[in-house]
Amino acid sequence: MAGLAVNVDHVATLRQARGNVSYPDPVAAAVLAELAGADGIVIHLREDRRHIQDRDLKILRSTVQTKLILEMASTSEMTRMALSIKPDAVTLVPEKRSELTTEGGLNLMIHGSSIAETVAKLQDADIPVSIFIDPDPEQIKLAHKIHASMVEIHTGEFCDAKTGKKREKAFSKIEDAAKLAYRLKMGVNAGHGLCYQTITYFRGLDEISEFSIGHSIVSRAVLVGMERAVREMIALIKEL
Ligand code: PXP
Numbered sequence: 001m002a003g004l005a006v007n008v009d010h011v012a013t014l015r016q017a018r019g020n021v022s023y024p025d026p027v028a029a030a031v032l033a034e035l036a037g038a039d040g041i042v043i044h045l046r047e048d049r050r051h052i053q054d055r056d057l058k059i060l061r062s063t064v065q066t067k068l069i070l071e072m073a074s075t076s077e078m079t080r081m082a083l084s085i086k087p088d089a090v091t092l093v094p095e096k097r098s099e100l101t102t103e104g105g106l107n108l109m110i111h112g113s114s115i116a117e118t119v120a121k122l123q124d125a126d127i128p129v130s131i132f133i134d135p136d137p138e139q140i141k142l143a144h145k146i147h148a149s150m151v152e153i154h155t156g157e158f159c160d161a162k163t164g165k166k167r168e169k170a171f172s173k174i175e176d177a178a179k180l181a182y183r184l185k186m187g188v189n190a191g192h193g194l195c196y197q198t199i200t201y202f203r204g205l206d207e208i209s210e211f212s213i214g215h216s217i218v219s220r221a222v223l224v225g226m227e228r229a230v231r232e233m234i235a236l237i238k239e240l
Contacts, residue, residue, distance in 0.1 A: 002202075003039035004234055005069055005189075006030075007214025012043075012051035027053065027059050029218070029226050034066055036230035040088070042212050044071035045078065047095060054081075062087050067210070071132075074111070074118040083125055090122050091130040091152055091189075091212070101192075101215075105133035105154040108142035116146035123149065130189055135170075135177035141185065150187030152212060153177050158201075159193030171201055182207035195237060196220070203240045211237060 015024055030041040041064050054093040060068055067088035072078040073095035073097045082090050092115060094106050108115060108131070119129045130150035132156075133139040145149045158170035174190065181188045190202070191212030202208060213233060220229035 002206075002208050002237055002240060003210040004037075004230070004237055005042045005067075005191075005210055005212045006033040006038040006217055006230055007042040007044070007071075007191075007212055008033065008218070009042075009044050009051045009214055010218040012053070013055060016051055020077040026056050027063055029221070030060055030064055032226035033217075033230045034099055035059075035066070037234050038066060038225040038230055039210065040064075040069050042069045042071060042214065043105045044093065046083065047073060047077070057081070057085055061087065072114050079118055079121055082122060082127060086125070086127060088108065089128045089130060089150070089240040091132055092118060100202035104156070105136075105139065106131055108133065108139050110145070112142055112146060119146050119148050125148065128187075130187065132192075135173040137177065137180055140177050140184065140186075143181070148186065150189055151177075151181050152189040152191055152207075153181070154192050155190050155194055155198070156192040159195070159198050164223045167201075169236075171183070178205055178207040196233065199233065199236050199240075205240070 008029045011024050011026040011029040045052050045057055069089045070082055071091045071093050072089035073203045074092050122129050128149040130152045131143045131148045132152045133143060134154045153174055158174055161167035161170050178188050188207050189212055190208050194213045195216035215222055217229045217233055
């Protein structure tokens with residue numbers, strides 16, 4: 001069965017919306033997600049600190065009981081931070097200040113050599129690295145070439161598709177990419193935009209070992225509570 005890593009960034013988004021308060025605390029959300037059975041906690045420490053703060057990363061490092069996955073841009077500041085905090089894994093993502101959320105995968109054709117340096121620095125320090133990339137065979141091959149332990153396949157195009165035909169086309173790219181990465185012996189994760197409906201498409205795609213899901217779970221948690229929101233997602237993943 002695939003695992004579920006719960007991204008708690010948007011708990012911090014709610015806190016930062018008021019700026020001067022300390023609630024809701026993503027640390028508390030992470031505890032609840034773990035109690036509900038999450039296999040990992042994900043946070044994205046952005047350069048502009050729009051949601052997760054340095055304090056969250058530091059506290060989560062010592063409180064997360066499963067595994068702490070740090071999403072970060074491949075910059076020297078973030079690499080220093082990761083090397084000092086030592087998350088259990090890093091996912092390298094592209095980052096633009098103007099975007100609402102991460103908009104696309106990393107383009108290894110353009111940024112391959114600088115990403116390769118970051119991968120080597122982190123993996124030499126025993127921090128496995130996943131690269132967030134679009135479901136494109138060329139990108140998967142490049143991720144393999146730079147020795148990344150894992151890839152995270154960007155599921156955004158599939159989740160955003162407005163017609164059944166477009167969704168099926170986008171999903172078949174994900175299937176091909178997952179199978180290729182698996183054949184190349186990389187860990188295969190998937191995420192971005194997944195919700196309680198779109199997750200059901202992944203039935204039978206056993207190459208994926210972990211889903212990284214945030215917005216839909218935190219949105220549901222506002223209404224039904226964090227533990228129930230996480231348990232409901234895990235139940236759907238169990239049926240895949
Ligand atoms: N994976 C990556 C690499 C991401 O950047 C994000 C968004 O922070 C997610 C997964 C989770 O996406 P969502 O919040 O839409 O579930």
